[in-house]
Amino acid sequence: MKSTSILILSLSILLFSISCSSQEELKDKLSLMPWPKxxxxxxxxxxxxxxxxxxxxxxxxxxxxxxxxxxxxxxxxxxxxxxxxxxxxxxxxxxxxxxxxxxxxxxxxxxxxxxxxxxxxxxxxxxxxxxxxxxxxxxxxxxxxxxxxxxxxxxxxxxxNPRFKWRGLMIDVSRHFQPVNVIKRNLDAMAFMKMNVFHWHLSDDQGFRIESKVYPKLHQLASDGQYYSHEQIKEIVSYANMLGIRVIPEIDIPGHATAILTAYPKLGSKDNYEYKLQRYAGVFDPTLNPINPEVYTFIDKLFNEVSSLFPDEYFHIGGDENEGKHWDENVKIDEFKRKNKFKDNHDLQTYFTIKVEKILNKYGKKLVGWDEIMTPNMPRSAIIHSWRGKNEGFKNGTLFPAVKKGFKAILSNDYYIDRMFSVDHYYLCDPIGNFNLNEEEENRILGGEVTMWGELVTPLTIDSRIWPRTAAIAERFWSLKNVNDIENMRKRLKVISYELERIGTTHLKNIDVILRNISNNQEINSLKILSKIAEPLKMYERNKGGTEYKSFSPFSLFADACNSDAEDAYEFKKVLNLYKKSKNNYEDILYFLRKWQKGYIEFEKLNKSSILQELQSHYSVLYNVSQKLEKVIQKQTFSKKELEELIISIDKLEIPFADVEIVIIKELKQLANHIYNKLSS
Structure with a gap:
């Protein structure tokens, strides 16, 4: 009996091993994404x-x-x-x-x-x-x-079958309006990657993007003429439905309400305040007045109208980043808080959110809100949309506390693609992670959403900021947790990127459009070479403080032609690692060094606009560094002084320029030091 059990166990292990081996072989052969169960x-x-x-x-x-x-x-x-x-x-x-x-x-x-x-x-x-x-x-x-x-x-x-039931993409159309055709092509891409929730962020401080027949001033005064008619919304909802994608609207309240209050200022918390659409990014003070009965009448009628356009049972009310300044400055609101024994503005916002939830329930809707709505008195029927993490002072994020407290939740904190991190970063972020959760708590994690905030994207560039990285995140939401090999993912993603372009996304071809624009239709090869080792500044450094760019500033610059996974930078890193392990295999290294030299020589022939002049200094330094590295490889001599001078030059490349950064600095220094050590030994 014992030997039979051992035999069965051995066969099981063998079959499992063969199965795993077969899976790995297929992963090398096929470019499927998300990878099937x-x-x-x-x-x-x-x-x-x-x-x-x-x-x-x-x-x-x-x-x-x-x-x-x-x-x-x-x-x-x-x-x-x-x-x-x-x-x-x-x-x-x-x-x-x-x-x-x-x-x-x-x-x-x-x-x-x-x-x-x-x-x-x-x-x-x-x-x-x-x-x-x-x-x-x-x-x-x-x-x-x-x-x-x-x-x-x-x-x-x-x-x-999918691992998570909520696999979403949020597109913010308030900061920059995105026409119907842009939404549709991204819905096509979502369906191709098996995503099933389109979260439509329709209102914020910069614009209200829905035609309202009950409150027409919303689109007349608070949209700059850029909004979706009822017919267009129905068209998009129907289009998404055919693709198996649910559409969830977001009307952000009580904060992020500048656009609403531009149209209906009497609903605001500060009297005699001149509300105007914001042209910059950031967090602003205007908020709906939570003690004004007219506010709830407004919300009731507006949400009734919006609910009729969106058949899904979920409705997102925002609820984030209300710093309460205008509430604190309102004597009547302060009196109301004391009368109701509210300790702070969190209690007041909970009061507001509970009333809003009752309105939504009346129309058959369930409330979703950003994680600020998670307070002790908030009903557990609300869905918590977790967005805050280490950068916002929450070491372990807010998803874990939410499900522990009995809320159902969605994760977005690790999927803010507008922060411009590498695909590797997002791919390795798992909604459940390594938290110690029981089965019931795990089931409360509905899934995740990629968030494409709109401050720095236009119809020209939005696809390149969403795709192809979102395809890798879509795999994280669909596939098993142990599907997590970075190198294999990148190999498959390269193919999927072209497939996405074939079905309609513009993330690849619009790079050339931008480069032709900044070169005034000259030869763009030299610019493409530089763009493949340059990445946009990360974590909103491009628009620090939200005041460098306005909503109508140009987003057709060199930074807009660069992406967060510079292609040649990644390949150069791989080539360098192989070179350091070998004795004389330097041809692949020379390929890149010569490519960058050739790029600069071609760049020098261009008629330089002020935009191109911004690239001149760094491209020149890159040329000199590449030339010196090629010479020492060829001559096989490299003095300590030459190394020190070369490192000083490489350090110059580390300084950001034109809202981008060269991302091969570490590799260039490693190469220089490796050559020196090799020739000195």
């Missing part, structure tokens, strides 16, 4: 030709539309002239057979699981719901491969 190669292959067809077991607008979209994407990706451009429902034999049980209304608990089986004679996609079909079609489209003569699908068996 279970995936196994079958050794077969299905060729894609003009006879490719789709059959669906029953009709649903959502499945029908996505099947057509799949066919269009497939033919565009492969160049194959597919004869039948629409799915059939005749139960006949097809290349792709789709079977699902239920057509569902979107909600937080929708079953998104699917099973995908690819064999020599066809593909079978099975799901419980039509939303699961959409997720499976996204996976299948990513599996298209080719050799010199054919396009094909590798034979696979996939069983997949």
């Amino acid at each position: 279970e995936i196994k190669a079958t050794g077969s292959k299905l060729f894609i030709d003009s006879n490719f067809t789709i059959n669906i077991n029953k009709k649903s607008h959502r499945v029908h539309n996505n099947a057509i979209s799949f066919l269009r994407n497939l033919t565009n990706k492969t160049g194959v002239f597919i004869e039948k451009g629409f799915p059939s429902y005749d139960k006949g034999k097809a290349t792709l057979n789709i079977k699902y049980k239920n057509e569902v209304s979107l909600s937080i608990n929708v079953d998104e699981s699917y099973i995908l089986s690819i064999k020599n004679n066809g593909v079978e996609l099975i799901a419980s719901t039509d939303v699961g079909v959409i997720r499976g079609l996204s996976t299948l489209l990513q599996l298209v491969q080719n050799d010199s003569s054919n396009y094909f699908f590798e034979g696979l068996m996939i069983k997949d």
